[in-house]
Amino acid sequence: MKKIISILARNRPGVLSHVAGLVTRRGYNVESIAAGPTENHAITRITLVVTGDAKVLEQVTKQFRKLVDIIKVDIVPHSLALTGELALVTVSAPPEKRSEILNLVGVLGVKIKNVGEDSLTLFISGSARSVDAAVKALYPFEIKSMARTGLVALPLEKGEEEED
Amino acid sequence: MKRSPSAAKPASPNAATLSGAEAIVRFLKDSGVDTLFGYPGGQVIPLYDALYDSGIKHILARHEQGAIHAADGYARTSGRTGVVIATSGPGATNLVTGLANAHMDSVPLVAITGQVPTTSIGSDSFQEADIYGISIPITKYNYLVKNPADLLDILAEAFYIASSGRPGPVLVDVPKDVQTAQIPYGPPAEVSIPSYNPSPQPHKEEVEALAAALSRSLRPIFYVGGGAVTTESAPEILRLAEESDVAVVSSLLAKGTFPDDHPLSLGLPGMHGAKYSNLAINESDLVVGLGVRFDDRVVGDVRRFAPLARVAHVDIDPAEIGKRLSVDIPVSGDLKLVLKLLLKLVKAKKRPAWRERVVKLKEEHPFVIPAAKGAIKPQAAIRAISEVANGEAVVVTDVGQHQMWAAQLIAAKKPRRFLSSGGLGTMGYGLPAAIGATLADPGVPVVLVSGDGGFQMNIQELATIRQYDLPVKIVISNNGCLGMVRQWQEFFFQKRYSQTIFPYNPNFAEIGQVYGIPSRRIADPGEVQAAVRALLETPGPGLLDVLVEPEENVLPMIPAGKGQTDFFEN
């Protein structure tokens, strides 16, 4: 089971070390972890995508809550959060493949970040699922390098609902 | 209530300006800290300079591990936060075992370490070690003070976090330039950490569910842990148990919270616990954990623990509830508050059949000390300590066979009178912890039961005992081997005693004498009683090296991961 855990934490030096350390120490499986500021400079939001059964997830959240700097921990269902991710992907693009890739770029709605002699770097953004789909569509071309930010999520206020 | 620790404290017009080091000392004094344990070095010279004529008692250990275990023993005995100081690099890394030990057993400690100046951090300077990073997983919280203006707020937070809620060790790493910077000193602001709620109020519905289960139960057991000691819940537990005929088993850390000689007491459960204790849990229909971790050494095979019982768990740390065992009745909150509510909700009810069963189980399965065949039985020496001390002494153990015999045979009657490294099982804990205990409560006799292995892990602290003339009564259960490991090798590895026999050991009585501690060695079973009595009754420190049967085993034993009644028959 893959779940999003959204954490609000005191923005203190070391808070990310405490969170990341806990994950490895307790042997949890984390797919991504992304951290950044919130509307309040004193508070950091950390989004994790974790896998595990219900029991593991309950333990994970309890252990996070126990950290002194952690203000709030939520397991957020995909349907109750706005999610997004960014990826930069450099694909090999020799002249004979270039038009095929550019075609795909149009279909996928991704941006071209850099045009190299025989490569293209694409900038992909969207929900986790659409980024996954775009990356997958690029597999047939040689992916030379890739960087993904990991998922960030913003839990919705009550009443709002997102179709993902 | 947001408070940014980085904001410089508004100095009141008449605030004194002190160096960071002086401010630390002044803060400690103002907070009522009167005893410190530590060891100096280059990066804490300013701090030691401030201590020089401060009037605070500083105990100079002979190794930082000795200092931190002593602070731990001091904290466990007194209930106050223990404080230890070490220098950067090797001084700080020598604290690691002591931090992990205190973390596992939820002991309130504040460790103050020196660090290289902020300007040098990260450059592999002389005696630089990232103790902040190293200590993350083994502290409740930790700090690296980068800005002198934060120092006092951080200290206040550190003491608050260490001692509140589920206690634990907190490390404060103070670079040398922070120690020498000038800062205004004023009483620290009230600590408020919005993200930290140390003792949430118990939920009424949860307590009601527990009360209902307890009222319905025919064979209830309280399984008491260290949380009962921290929250000083002994009186409530005693009252509730007596009013409702609840049997009581105690974890190693809770020993003495419920008097061992009480008819409803079933002592220590688990791997080396009493047979009657495990059998009673096996028959019980309701096991109520009270501030306890359901440790694997107690529970064994989770599927076979308390098979007939519903399990309730009261704990201040919600993350403990359901961690190992699935729990039918979770109650999160401060144990003392929960017990007070329970006392109101649970109507007193006699359970004569269960009470009789408890008494009968104890009669049927007593601890039997085998008769000596030549050599002294280690159990006999430990029982002699129990008889002479009569529940009045603080008994401190090291780790190994002697520790389990002490847990089985020492009759403790009060909390904070039995100290042992439970969660981490740290050899070398005993001697320094006993030092700390003598300083916590100078009126109470302190007896250390150690093995010959563990005794040599912090043997240097004999000098500390002599220097401060601390009345630690040392009893060494000297079997010439790493007894507990040897026992496992005997049972599970065909007696292949790989690296567990000491072909050479020094004469511990002679060592004691060299350190100026009256010491004696005995080998004759007939001498035990009188020698133990003389040791405990002679004022000042003393050492008794007891040569015991080398191949004695701790029984009963439930092998690791086995079920509650899978007693190992040799």
Ligand SMILES: Cc1ncc(C[n+]2csc(CCOP(=O)(O)OP(=O)(O)O)c2C)c(N)n1
């Ligand atoms: C620091 C440390 N190292 C190793 C161990 C593993 N260990 C557990 S008990 C034990 C034997 C202890 O021997 P001794 O102190 O002589 O006590 P005995 O069991 O003989 O009573 C050992 C090596 C430990 N618990 N702690």
Ligand SMILES: [Mg+2]
């Ligand atoms: Mg031994």
